[in-house]
Amino acid sequence: EAEVAQSPRYKITEKSQAVAFWCDPISGHATLYWYRQILGQGPELLVQFQDESVVDDSQLPKDRFSAERLKGVDSTLKIQPAELGDSAMYLCASSPTGGNEKLFFGSGTQLSVL
Amino acid sequence: KNEVEQSPQNLTAQEGEFITINCSYSVGISALHWLQQHPGGGIVSLFMLSSGKKKHGRLIATINIQEKHSSLHITASHPRDSAVYICAVKKKTSYDKVIFGPGTSLSVIP
Numbered sequence: 001e002a003e004v005a006q007s008p009r010y011k012i013t014e015k016s017q018a019v020a021f022w023c024d025p026i027s028g029h030a031t032l033y034w035y036r037q038i039l040g041q042g043p044e045l046l047v048q049f050q051d052e053s054v055v056d057d058s059q060l061p062k063d064r065f066s067a068e069r070l071k072g073v074d075s076t077l078k079i080q081p082a083e084l085g086d087s088a089m090y091l092c093a094s095s096p097t098g099g100n101e102k103l104f105f106g107s108g109t110q111l112s113v114l
Numbered sequence: 115k116n117e118v119e120q121s122p123q124n125l126t127a128q129e130g131e132f133i134t135i136n137c138s139y140s141v142g143i144s145a146l147h148w149l150q151q152h153p154g155g156g157i158v159s160l161f162m163l164s165s166g167k168k169k170h171g172r173l174i175a176t177i178n179i180q181e182k183h184s185s186l187h188i189t190a191s192h193p194r195d196s197a198v199y200i201c202a203v204k205k206k207t208s209y210d211k212v213i214f215g216p217g218t219s220l221s222v223i224p
Contacts, residue, residue, distance in 0.1 A: 031209075041216055041217070042200055043200075043214045044214070045211070045212070048209065048210075048211065050209055055208075055209040055211075093212075095210065102159045103202070103212065104159070105149075105157040105159075
């Protein structure tokens with residue numbers, strides 16, 4: 001079965017360093033989501049793409065976070081500089097276009113900022 | 115107030131018990147998802163529904179659109195059902211925005 005691929009699985013970095021996460025959605029899925037999940041809480045949407053366009057980045061801390069999906073396929077989420085409070089699980093999900101479709105999640109990247 | 119709420123926050127059950135997890139939301143939606151998250155992060159979609167009821171094995175999900183409420187039921191619970199169960203809704207927007215509830219942590223004891 002097709003899967004959403006994410007890498008790396010774990011990332012440890014020091015504060016003020018730059019980090020990047022990669023996501024490859026299921027082939028043909030136009031909608032791609034990046035979520036941040038703090039332990040014990042539900043995922044929070046950071047950014048949503050429809051093909052290569054950002055349709056929602058209202059919760060993305062744009063002073064330090066950036067996201068791109070240049071060809072409407074895979075996507076990169078970057079943090080520069082990382083802060084202690086960025087330690088969390090970063091999840092990528094994808095969905096076909098059409099409204100009422102299932103969500104498919106990657107395994108996530110667990111980020112620890114020291 | 116959060117747009118999606120769940121109850122209970124934590125739940126401990128004995129193996130074999132019937133379990134109900136509730137989700138309520140305050141926005142217009144086009145669909146509602148029930149998701150399962152095991153320790154380590156992986157999230158799996160259990161159900162997506164926009165009306166009525168769906169059943170898969172020992173899991174049953176219902177939704178009442180008028181009351182803005184959904185329930186997830188687990189019959190004959192088993193320790194392997196121990197996980198976090200998350201309700202998420204697709205808001206009626208021009209794009210498919212999905213927002214999540216806080217999750218319900220379930221522990222089933224043998």
